[in-house]
Amino acid sequence: MAAVPLTPSRLHGADIARTASVGLHTRKLRATLSALGIMIGIAAMVGVLGLSESSKSDLLAQLDRLGTNLLTVQAGTGIGLGSGELPAEAAGMIARIGPVETTSSISSVGGASVYRNDLIPSGQTSGLTVQAVDLNLLDTLAGSVADGRFLDEASGAFPTTVLGSVAAERLGIREVTGTQQVWLGDQWFTVIGILDQFELNGDLDRAALVGMVAAEEYLDHDNVPTSIMVRSDPDHVDDVMAVLAATANPENPDEIEVARPTDALEAKEAADDAFTALFLGLGAVALLVGGVGIANVMVISVLERRSEIGLRRALGATKRHIATQFLGEALLLAVIGGIGGVALGAVVTTGYARFRGWGTLVPPIAMVGGMAAALLIGAVAGLYPAIRAARMSPTEALRTG
Numbered sequence: 001m002a003a004v005p006l007t008p009s010r011l012h013g014a015d016i017a018r019t020a021s022v023g024l025h026t027r028k029l030r031a032t033l034s035a036l037g038i039m040i041g042i043a044a045m046v047g048v049l050g051l052s053e054s055s056k057s058d059l060l061a062q063l064d065r066l067g068t069n070l071l072t073v074q075a076g077t078g079i080g081l082g083s084g085e086l087p088a089e090a091a092g093m094i095a096r097i098g099p100v101e102t103t104s105s106i107s108s109v110g111g112a113s114v115y116r117n118d119l120i121p122s123g124q125t126s127g128l129t130v131q132a133v134d135l136n137l138l139d140t141l142a143g144s145v146a147d148g149r150f151l152d153e154a155s156g157a158f159p160t161t162v163l164g165s166v167a168a169e170r171l172g173i174r175e176v177t178g179t180q181q182v183w184l185g186d187q188w189f190t191v192i193g194i195l196d197q198f199e200l201n202g203d204l205d206r207a208a209l210v211g212m213v214a215a216e217e218y219l220d221h222d223n224v225p226t227s228i229m230v231r232s233d234p235d236h237v238d239d240v241m242a243v244l245a246a247t248a249n250p251e252n253p254d255e256i257e258v259a260r261p262t263d264a265l266e267a268k269e270a271a272d273d274a275f276t277a278l279f280l281g282l283g284a285v286a287l288l289v290g291g292v293g294i295a296n297v298m299v300i301s302v303l304e305r306r307s308e309i310g311l312r313r314a315l316g317a318t319k320r321h322i323a324t325q326f327l328g329e330a331l332l333l334a335v336i337g338g339i340g341g342v343a344l345g346a347v348v349t350t351g352y353a354r355f356r357g358w359g360t361l362v363p364p365i366a367m368v369g370g371m372a373a374a375l376l377i378g379a380v381a382g383l384y385p386a387i388r389a390a391r392m393s394p395t396e397a398l399r400t401g
Contacts (some may be wrong), residue, residue: 027301034297035337037250037290038377042341042370045350051351058358069101069237070098070141072259073228073248086225086256090248091134094228094382099236104140105225106204107132112185112219114161114208116171120183126170128192130184131207132215132223135383140229141198148176148193155192156211159184159218162193164205184208185219200261201229279355290337291377298330298385309392323390330382331375338374342367 055094075086091105109130113122131210137143138150149155150162161184163173173191174179180191198204215221228248232240245256302309304338309322346362353360 007153027162030297030341034294035333037293038334038337038374039340041287042338043291043344045346046342046345046370050362051352053361053363054353054358057361069232070233070261071230072261073244074179074257076255077258081136087249088224091225091228091249094230095111097240099233100230102140102231104134104137104229106227107223108226109215109221115183118183118390127206128167129207131209132212133209133266140231143198144196146194146196150193159189159214160192161189162209163191163199164207166205167208168194197285287377293383294330294333295381298382302385302389319390323386326389327382327386331378334374334378338371342370
């Protein structure tokens with residue numbers, strides 16, 4: 001009679017999951033601590049990527065709202081850079097450049113300070129300045145009024161002022177009633193408005209703004225511009241930048257500085273990207289530490305469960321069955337840690353993004369990549385203990401167990 005070939009035994013998926021979970025059920029605290037290491041690493045990576053994407057999304061929204069076509073023209077300062085003033089006719093000449101849509105002059109009133117009343121010592125300026133501005137400043141800078149109104153042709157010719165957001169806070173003025181006055185340039189100016197924060201010009205947040213006519217009439221100011229804000233056609237920003245210096249000061253164009261304020265936002269994002277890479281590296285280190293923790297736990301588990309391994313081998317379990325059991329246990333730990341880490345990272349991203357007023361954006365690559373990294377670490381960490389368990393002979397395992 002011919003011998004009937006034996007069919008190799010195999011474990012079904014449900015059997016693998018059941019046997020892999022035995023060690024976790026019997027050693028819950030150890031399993032929890034092992035999964036925690038993976039969870040922290042995955043959470044760090046998901047959180048960092050999520051916050052980076054949320055921040056970048058907020059920056060792009062800012063750039064869309066403010067536009068990248070805003071340019072600033074200022075006189076150079078320092079040795080060999082002239083008087084530090086723009087020519088009085090600079091704004092008019094810049095306005096004649098074809099692609100320029102609008103311009104707005106800002107002139108620092110150096111001889112005036114702003115105080116809550118006339119009893120405050122002159123040295124206590126609270127870091128506030130007085131700026132004479134064009135009436136179309138808000139349109140050029142994409143600014144807005146928080147309360148009250150901005151200067152117009154009528155109010156800009158009289159002793160009235162509009163306060164920047166920081167200036168209003170430091171002067172203790174929360175809302176406009178039409179009766180508040182501040183001591184500005186040795187006389188009273190009526191507050192008619194408070195501005196929202198300028199995202200592209202923080203100096204104006206700490207200033208009291210007055211009209212050019214009022215500055216000349218009541219503050220004896222010559223209105224020579226200290227800076228000119230230029231809004232150009234978005235398709236010709238570089239072309240306008242190339243000719244601004246020569247247009248503003250044809251005789252000495254090298255004394256003129258031209259900048260794009262949104263470049264500061266983009267530089268900030270580049271710095272944030274550098275920190276993102278750093279934190280991703282720290283997350284990878286935490287993930288590696290979690291993998292070492294799993295490997296350590298699995299090695300100890302193999303040593304503690306030698307009698308179980310020997311008994312299973314004696315009852316017919318193959319080396320492959322034993323290896324699959326312990327590798328499955330390591331992968332199960334990694335899956336638990338990975339799911340917990342992805343969830344924790346998403347929660348951290350959502351909470352911080354809402355705190356900063358950003359839209360929450362957790363990229364799918366972060367979640368998928370986080371789980372893939374957890375599984376990879378679990379597989380690598382569990383491979384050696386699984387092989388070690390599979391190589392144990394039944395008799396040796398039972399004798400030493």
